Amino acid sequence: xxxxxxxxxxxxxxxxxxxxxxxxxxxxxxxxxxxxxxxxxxxxxxxxxxxxxxxxxxxxxxxxxxxxxxxxxxxxxxxxxxxxxxxxxxxxxxxxxxxxxxxxxxxxxxxxxxxxxxxxxxxxxxxxxxxxxxxxxxxxxxxxxxxxxxxxxxxxxxxxxxxxxxxxxxxxxxxxxxxxxxxxxxxxxxxxxxxxxxxxxxxxxxxxxxxxxxxxxxxxxxxxxxxxxxxxxxxxxxxxxxxxxxxxxxxxxxxxxxxxxxxxxxxxxxxxxxxxxxxxxxxxxxxxxxxxxxxxxxxxxxxxxxxxxxxxxxxxxxxxxxxxxxxxxxxxxxxxxxxxxxxxxxxxxxxxxxxxxx
Amino acid sequence: xxxxxxxxxxxxxxxxxxxxxxxxxxxxxxxxxxxxxxxxxxxxxxxxxxxxxxxxxxxxxxxxxxxxxxxxxxxxxxxxxxxxxxxxxxxxxxxxxxxxxxxxxxxxxxxxxxxxxxxxxxxxxxxxxxxxxxxxxxxxxxxxxxxxxxxxxxxxxxxxxxxxxxxxxxxxxxxxxxxxxxxxxxxxxxxxxxxxxxxxxxxxxxxxxxxxxxxxxxxxxxxxxxxxxxxxxxxxxxxxxxxxxxxxxxxxxxxxxxxxxxxxxxxxxxxxxxxxxxxxxxxxxxxxxxxxxxxxxxxxxx
Numbered sequence: 001x002x003x004x005x006x007x008x009x010x011x012x013x014x015x016x017x018x019x020x021x022x023x024x025x026x027x028x029x030x031x032x033x034x035x036x037x038x039x040x041x042x043x044x045x046x047x048x049x050x051x052x053x054x055x056x057x058x059x060x061x062x063x064x065x066x067x068x069x070x071x072x073x074x075x076x077x078x079x080x081x082x083x084x085x086x087x088x089x090x091x092x093x094x095x096x097x098x099x100x101x102x103x104x105x106x107x108x109x110x111x112x113x114x115x116x117x118x119x120x121x122x123x124x125x126x127x128x129x130x131x132x133x134x135x136x137x138x139x140x141x142x143x144x145x146x147x148x149x150x151x152x153x154x155x156x157x158x159x160x161x162x163x164x165x166x167x168x169x170x171x172x173x174x175x176x177x178x179x180x181x182x183x184x185x186x187x188x189x190x191x192x193x194x195x196x197x198x199x200x201x202x203x204x205x206x207x208x209x210x211x212x213x214x215x216x217x218x219x220x221x222x223x224x225x226x227x228x229x230x231x232x233x234x235x236x237x238x239x240x241x242x243x244x245x246x247x248x249x250x251x252x253x254x255x256x257x258x259x260x261x262x263x264x265x266x267x268x269x270x271x272x273x274x275x276x277x278x279x280x281x282x283x284x285x286x287x288x289x290x291x292x293x294x295x296x297x298x299x300x301x302x303x304x305x306x307x308x309x310x311x312x313x314x315x316x317x318x319x320x321x322x323x324x325x326x327x328x329x330x331x332x333x334x335x336x337x338x339x340x341x342x343x344x345x346x347x348x349x350x351x352x353x354x355x356x357x358x
Numbered sequence: 359x360x361x362x363x364x365x366x367x368x369x370x371x372x373x374x375x376x377x378x379x380x381x382x383x384x385x386x387x388x389x390x391x392x393x394x395x396x397x398x399x400x401x402x403x404x405x406x407x408x409x410x411x412x413x414x415x416x417x418x419x420x421x422x423x424x425x426x427x428x429x430x431x432x433x434x435x436x437x438x439x440x441x442x443x444x445x446x447x448x449x450x451x452x453x454x455x456x457x458x459x460x461x462x463x464x465x466x467x468x469x470x471x472x473x474x475x476x477x478x479x480x481x482x483x484x485x486x487x488x489x490x491x492x493x494x495x496x497x498x499x500x501x502x503x504x505x506x507x508x509x510x511x512x513x514x515x516x517x518x519x520x521x522x523x524x525x526x527x528x529x530x531x532x533x534x535x536x537x538x539x540x541x542x543x544x545x546x547x548x549x550x551x552x553x554x555x556x557x558x559x560x561x562x563x564x565x566x567x568x569x570x571x572x573x574x575x576x577x578x579x580x581x582x583x584x585x586x587x588x589x590x591x592x593x594x595x596x597x598x599x600x601x602x603x604x605x606x607x608x609x610x611x612x613x614x615x616x617x618x619x620x621x622x623x624x625x626x627x628x629x630x631x632x633x634x635x636x637x638x639x640x641x642x643x644x645x646x647x648x649x650x651x652x653x654x655x656x657x658x659x660x
Contacts, residue, residue, distance in 0.1 A: 061552050081555040094553035098571050098651030107567075111558030141653050159557065 009162050010071045011037050013195065018077075019066030020053050027053040029219040030067065035163075035197070040189055042210035043199045044242065050219040051199045055165050058197065060084050071162065082111070087156030087194075089166040093148045095140035101151050102127070102136045108159035126158040129188060146177045150184070157192055164189075164196040170205065182208060203242055207231065215239045233274075237283055237353045245285035247327045249301075250355055253282050262352045267322035268302035273350030281355040286327075286345050293317065293331035295344040303327060305339045317341070411627035422627035432611060432628065436635055439607040442520070442595070443588035444639075446527035450584045451577055453528070454535040459569065462543045472540065479533045487526050487597040491517055494525070522598035523605045527588050535584050542576030543569070546655045572655045578647035582640045589636050608632045 013035040020028040028050040035041055043051040056062040058069065060081035069077040076084055087108070095104050105126050109119045127133050130150035140148055149169060156164055169185070170178045186209055189196055200206055206213045207227040215222040215230065215238070223235040234240035237248065249271075251264035257276050264271045264284055273284050291301070303319035308331070315331045319341065329343050377383070414421040426432045457475075461468045478486060494500050494516040501513035516522055550572075551564045559567060592609040599605030612632065616625035 059556050061555070081552070082558045082560055084556075085558055086556060088553065088556040090549055090553060092547070092549055094547065094549040096550060096554070096568060097653055097655060107554065107559075108557035111563065139651075139653065155553075155557070165556075 014070040017067035021065045042206035044206040045216035049216040086163045087161035091168045093152040126154040130154040166198045240285040247286040249284045272347045273352040275352035277354040285351040288328040290349040291329040293341045297344040301343040407626040435608045435611045446588045447585040450535040454539040458539040483593045487594045526594040538580040574650040
């Protein structure tokens with residue numbers, strides 16, 4: 001800790017079946033999660049998956065319709081937001097337009113009746129941490145988006161909250177600034193060591209920032225795990241799609257399943273992948289970067305090229321299989337439309353999921 | 359409109375230069391009808407009245423003003439009018455604020471309550487005054503209800519005095535204040551209050567620290583508009599008030615000078631004083647407004 005004593009930190013934050021319904025629609029359905037002190041958790045999912053609902057429930061801005069939230073032995077879901085004292089960074093920043101940067105950052109300290117000298121010291125420290133010393137006396141309207149974002153972060157962390165909540169904080173920034181701020185957020189999290197829950201729909205952000213990722217879809221948890229876990233071993237098709245497995249081939253299951261692996265076949269396709277299913281048909285999920293044209297191997301997909309794009313070191317191609325399923329792959333050599341290619345992928349890079357559609 | 363002179367061409371005196379330098383083009387003509395209207399029906403009468411006020415029926419140029427400020431029946435109207443207009447305006451602004459604040463979230467209640475509260479606008483001052491005369495009069499429903507419930511022993515007077523005029527001004531002025539305040543309140547991003555809450559601000563502190571400072575300029579503007587309306591009170595002062603006594607307002611005194619004494623120059627002088635008093639109040643309120651933040655109050659998204 002760079003500033004002051006740690007007050008009100010916790011060992012375990014426990015979400016126990018947190019549920020939120022809006023007029024008959026269940027936005028968040030029984031979220032169970034245990035967060036350790038200092039952990040960086042990303043809530044990842046497409047829009048409408050319930051991730052922002054979960055964050056608002058944690059902050060106290062939305063009452064729960066079921067379940068409970070426990071901070072160590074204390075039940076906190078009954079507390080009003082101002083009693084929880086979690087620092088929150090809003091997607092729209094929500095900076096107070098009539099207060100200077102300094103006043104904005106000092107607001108939480110003023111609410112906590114921290115002495116004037118102490119406030120000044122901690123605000124200066126926070127300003128230094130987000131590198132905005134030169135802008136302390138400006139109004140938010142005079143700052144750029146990235147600077148406003150950093151004020152919002154400073155305002156949330158200066159009170160040294162037990163938990164920092166971030167609601168898609170980078171979604172309003174341009175791509176370059178987003179990368180810079182990602183680095184900043186990681187640095188600030190390391191420096192402060194406060195548990196952080198970070199809501200995003202961007203899997204790159206989640207993978208690069210989080211200790212653990214919670215993937216949400218339709219209000220339900222799909223998978224909880226480390227970035228490596230989710231990236232290499234998605235639990236289901238939803239998670240796989242979100243983790244960059246853009247190719248989903250519907251195939252027939254052949255023979256017995258051995259050692260957690262399944263053999264699949266289709267017109268011009270023979271694949272062996274990781275995962276066991278009980279259905280007769282299954283989905284094989286493959287990342288475009290793992291599917292290579294002209295590579296050797298037992299796994300093979302014969303396809304007709306529909307398009308090719310030069311991407312620097314290699315080509316990114318689109319193609320269709322013999323039964324017209326679209327796929328994306330890469331190719332080290334130049335390819336032409338209508339050319340027939342043989343694509344291959346190592347068995348450990350193919351994920352097999354039950355086909356729920358058929 | 360830009361008052362800067364464009365460099366080069368405009369100064370050389372070429373013909374199209376001066377129009378461009380003022381930022382004028384074809385659409386500027388669209389302002390013309392409004393400008394003519396203001397000139398004909400505001401600027402001209404004002405100047406006419408001002409000149410007229412310095413041409414008294416007898417005596418020197420300043421005699422009308424000297425008379426206005428030396429005779430009690432004239433100068434007393436200034437504070438009599440302020441005594442009605444200021445409390446009515448303050449009551450309107452401070453009644454409108456909590457109601458508008460409570461209705462800040464868009465809902466069906468907001469629409470229903472807004473519709474109900476706005477009805478008095480459509481009725482007009484005279485109808486409201488007439489209605490109040492019956493309702494609040496000695497034999498009206500209000501007094502009978504109070505006596506039946508034994509809240510009071512005998513009816514007291516609420517009409518033909520100060521209270522009647524004040525109530526009528528509040529009723530007719532409220533919708534304007536309410537609509538104006540509602541538009542200011544709903545313009546403030548509700549996320550700001552939520553952000554304040556997560557930082558430890560109670561609902562009252564959220565209001566005091568976030569809403570009030572952001573609303574202050576709007577409230578000042580609302581105050582000015584409501585004040586100007588109340589200051590010109592005339593029908594209700596006559597119908598519901600005590601026009602010979604406590605509610606002898608400026609507008610009434612000026613009316614009497616013009617149409618009962620047939621002293622148009624003296625009436626003009628009274629009207630000029632009236633305008634000056636309004637201007638002073640409005641200017642000082644707007645001056646105070648300058649102390650507050652007046653930028654955008656929505657999100658701060660850059």
